[in-house]
Amino acid sequence: MGDHQLLKLVRMRHKALVRVMFVFVVLLALLNTGESLNTYHEQQKNTMTFTQFIEEKKRAAKYHDTSLVNESYATYLKEQRYFVMPQRDKLYSSLVVGQIITIIHYAIPLLLGLAMAGMDQASSFNVAMFKSRFKRRQFFAARYWYGLTCLLGTTTLGIGILLLGIFAGVPTEYVGISGLNILGLLMMNLAIDSFLFTVGIGVGSIFSTLFGMFVFGLFGGWLGASAIQRFMVYNAVNHRSYWSLLPRGDQLFLLLFILALTISVAGYWLTRWLFDRISLENEGDILLLPKLRWVIFVYALIVVPFNFGDWLFQNELLSYSVSIIGVLALGLWWLHRERAQEQLMVR
Incomplete structure (x- = not known):
């Protein structure tokens, strides 16, 4: 009963903050969807003719630009039709990630963690909780998991909105995003959210x-x-010789994914341990x-x-x-x- 009451109290406390985050992420997803589709359709309208393509190649060669040297007009047309050039056999596709995850997505979990921890500290809510019958670790765990769950659910919904918009607005054969790419995208979202939210909660918990x-x-x-x-x-x-020892492609992605989750778990336990030792x-x-x-x-x-x-x-x-x-x-x-x-x- 005590844990249930504590979780209910945390939800009531941070409900407004979570709602703001939810609205912001959904609006961001809708705006990104509209902008991405608009960019794609503008790209189709501005497709060069064969004559224009040849002239562009000559102009590029004049300025020592080698990007079009070995590209044929057929290859150019194929690239123009695709929303993202297919990388179907890859878990991590930089093209897909670049289209969907922006710099703002990195700021949201960090700011949410800071805001949740900072709001409780600035309003003396922590002091009230410390003096109550609830244990500090229970309070910290309830706040952390409530915030992370809401964050993951919201950002996953945002990614889903963007993907649905892309598949609805672009011919399916030219979307270029595979199921494996989507899995990698969701894994990256999990790693980003857990790592940066943990950092935000940690910083907000130790500063007064x-x-x-x-x-x-x-x-x-x-x-x-x-x-x-x-x-x-x-x-x-x-030190390229040492750098070459690192894995590449999906192996490197999986290594970084595991590393991010490991740091997040360690950060959670460390911050909870420190939170239990805060002196009023x-x-x-x-x-x-x-x-x-x-x-x-x-x-x-x-x-x-x-x-x-x-x-x-x-x-x-x-x-x-x-x-x-x-x-x-x-x-x-x-x-x-x-x-x-x-x-x-x-x-």
Whole structure:
């Protein structure tokens, strides 16, 4: 009975937020469907004639563009008819993913997780729950699984709307999307939602203010993602022998899918463990668990200098030094702020 009451309370608490997310995702799916179909039909209207195609090839050759050198007019017409060029034997199709999953889809689960955790913290709802008879772990689990279930259901519905619109508006033989592609798309949606929602819930659970959640959480996450991308590009260019050891195609996709789910599961248990140890005495601090500031400092010292690289006069030594000094200055400000807060509480 207690768990049922808690889940009901969480649903009532976040019902409005989930509804906003639902409406936004559905509207986004409808807009994407209309835009995709409009682009496809415009593409059909603007199909070049044979004469125009030959002229375009000559123009491309003049400007050293090799994209049309080995392409015949028949191949061009075939490509024009397809909504997406078929990759039927592939689980992961970059063309399908690029048409359906946009950058906004990456932001939705992260923002929902931040909003759910941040709203409870900012409104002192967490404090009320901590003082009630409900266990913290039960409360965290109820909120997490309710949010993730609603998110997965809504984003899957959005993908379904887009796919139905494509199959309804484009001749079936020219859609170019197979059942295997759709399975890969749904798997990617699951990985994105679970990973980013877990990150959002985690950040929202350890920071005490919305300022900390969005500035340190979102900005820090963006810096981390940029640093990872920079690291991967650097290794792909300078260490191709090691990069070649990684699997390709669907094998790489499955590896990343399993990795994302594994990190999500680990992040869930870690965040739940931390949430169970939050002290109500730290509400005035940036972090509800002050000891985590050292983890954030180390993270910033690694990510910030590497991410910005030689941003200052293209001098790595100078750039890295200034970046490290900036991070240390922020850390000193943080410590000074917490000490001032502690002295104020003592008085």
